[in-house]
Amino acid sequence: MNIVLGITGGIAAYKAPDLVRRLRERGAEVQIVMTASAEEFVTETALQAVSGRPIRSNLWDKEAEAAMSHIELARWADVVLIAPATAEVMARIVSGAAPDLLTTICLATEAPIALAPAMNHVMWNNPATQSNREILEKRGIHILGPGTGSQACGETGAGRMLEPETIAAAVFELGVGKGEGLLEGSTVVVTAGPTREPIDPVRYITNRSSGKMGYAIARAAAAQGANVVLISGPVSISAPPGVEVHPVNTAQEMFDATHQHIANADIFIAAAAVADYRPAAVEKQKIKKKHETSRIDLVRCPDILASVAALPRPPFTVGFAAETEKVEDYARLKLSAKKLNMIIANQVGDDLGFDHDDNAASVLWNNGRKDFPKAAKSDLARDLVELIAEHFHASRGADTEPRLTVISNKD
Ligand code: C5P
Numbered sequence: 001m002n003i004v005l006g007i008t009g010g011i012a013a014y015k016a017p018d019l020v021r022r023l024r025e026r027g028a029e030v031q032i033v034m035t036a037s038a039e040e041f042v043t044e045t046a047l048q049a050v051s052g053r054p055i056r057s058n059l060w061d062k063e064a065e066a067a068m069s070h071i072e073l074a075r076w077a078d079v080v081l082i083a084p085a086t087a088e089v090m091a092r093i094v095s096g097a098a099p100d101l102l103t104t105i106c107l108a109t110e111a112p113i114a115l116a117p118a119m120n121h122v123m124w125n126n127p128a129t130q131s132n133r134e135i136l137e138k139r140g141i142h143i144l145g146p147g148t149g150s151q152a153c154g155e156t157g158a159g160r161m162l163e164p165e166t167i168a169a170a171v172f173e174l175g176v177g178k179g180e181g182l183l184e185g186s187t188v189v190v191t192a193g194p195t196r197e198p199i200d201p202v203r204y205i206t207n208r209s210s211g212k213m214g215y216a217i218a219r220a221a222a223a224q225g226a227n228v229v230l231i232s233g234p235v236s237i238s239a240p241p242g243v244e245v246h247p248v249n250t251a252q253e254m255f256d257a258t259h260q261h262i263a264n265a266d267i268f269i270a271a272a273a274v275a276d277y278r279p280a281a282v283e284k285q286k287i288k289k290k291h292e293t294s295r296i297d298l299v300r301c302p303d304i305l306a307s308v309a310a311l312p313r314p315p316f317t318v319g320f321a322a323e324t325e326k327v328e329d330y331a332r333l334k335l336s337a338k339k340l341n342m343i344i345a346n347q348v349g350d351d352l353g354f355d356h357d358d359n360a361a362s363v364l365w366n367n368g369r370k371d372f373p374k375a376a377k378s379d380l381a382r383d384l385v386e387l388i389a390e391h392f393h394a395s396r397g398a399d400t401e402p403r404l405t406v407i408s409n410k411d
Contacts, residue, residue, distance in 0.1 A: 006082035006102040009037025011152040012118035012161035022168035059101040074108035084118030114142040121157025142241035173223035181225025182389040186266040188226040193233030197278035207273035211235030214271030216381035251301035265315040270305040316392040
């Protein structure tokens with residue numbers, strides 16, 4: 001993969017040599033394009049040594065332009081990555097201004113563009129920056145991060161550049177969607193995150209779910225070349241690159257959004273922690289504390305997963321079973337009761353499952369199973385998607401046979 005790596009003037013530029021090494025370890029050719037202010041934070045000498053190519057920075061450098069003009073560079077790139085990306089470069093790309101080599105390449109390239117923002121948290125949260133982020137995302141530019149934590153300025157908040165390893169992995173996921181993925185040409189619908197069932201205007205019932213697993217699954221499916229539609233409950237993580245996200249709040253909204261998109265789906269993966277019950281009535285005004293005890297009548301929410309599996313021509317349907325006990329027994333019951341192709345069972349509690357970065361899982365299907373040991377959710381998601389893709393293709397290969405028979409014949 002040919003990567004144009006743009007480095008702009010933020011303190012996180014000191015991590016750029018490490019990022020170059022991570023990209024090159026994965027086999028990428030990296031051409032660095034620095035802005036003038038980036039040179040304040042990292043030296044050309046270091047970057048040239050790790051990239052093995054002369055650094056480009058000046059749009060008017062006749063010698064460099066003669067060797068490879070800015071237009072040729074824009075065509076050469078399979079991906080243009082800017083890391084760190086300052087608020088300034090985001091604003092320039094939004095406006096279409098191209099006063100330097102890097103922004104000129106951004107205008108002239110047809111390759112995917114990815115930005116890893118890095119700035120003080122107040123700058124990141126500034127409405128101007130947030131509006132620029134929104135515009136860039138709408139234009140299909142991938143925003144990687146930023147992360148949250150302590151910042152070079154001594155404050156804490158959102159705005160830290162993601163770690164070089166995370167950025168490199170994300171960039172390679174963008175690159176796979178070029179005809180090499182296991183799910184090329186397939187449409188995958190994923191549900192993720194919790195739902196919120198309102199009690200009154202200020203209160204709701206919800207589930208403990210960060211959405212991390214569902215988002216990792218969506219990202220991994222996109223990396224395998226699938227068109228991914230992500231129906232997401234309220235979460236605080238950003239959309240995976242290239243994935244179409246539909247935000248919802250309640251189980252009913254998640255049900256409606258899923259059924260709006262399911263007709264074209266080849267695979268449905270239900271990773272959301274959907275509320276099983278919602279208040280029978282939503283109070284119009286905030287409930288006051290008049291009595292010592294109180295009661296809320298609940299009614300069942302629609303089961304999205306079961307409803308998709310019960311469609312006349314269902315997609316390949318995969319559910320999750322997050323359980324605190326008898327994990328496999330409950331998961332097998334759900335596999336058959338909901339008529340699923342596969343179920344991903346995981347123990348929740350202690351340091352696994354909800355809101356953690358790691359997870360372990362067992363995947364069960366009729367007459368078969370595969371165990372995945374504890375791993376980062378991103379790695380687990382990649383392995384799960386590979387297994388799902390393999391079984392999906394096997395079921396498709398077996399033509400018009402009923403799905404569940406196909407699975408049991410194969411396995
Ligand atoms: O029945 P249970 O809630 O334990 O099943 C879990 C699986 O069903 C998960 O895949 C979850 O996303 C899905 N589910 C759903 N709609 C519901 C409840 C659960 O899609 N109302």
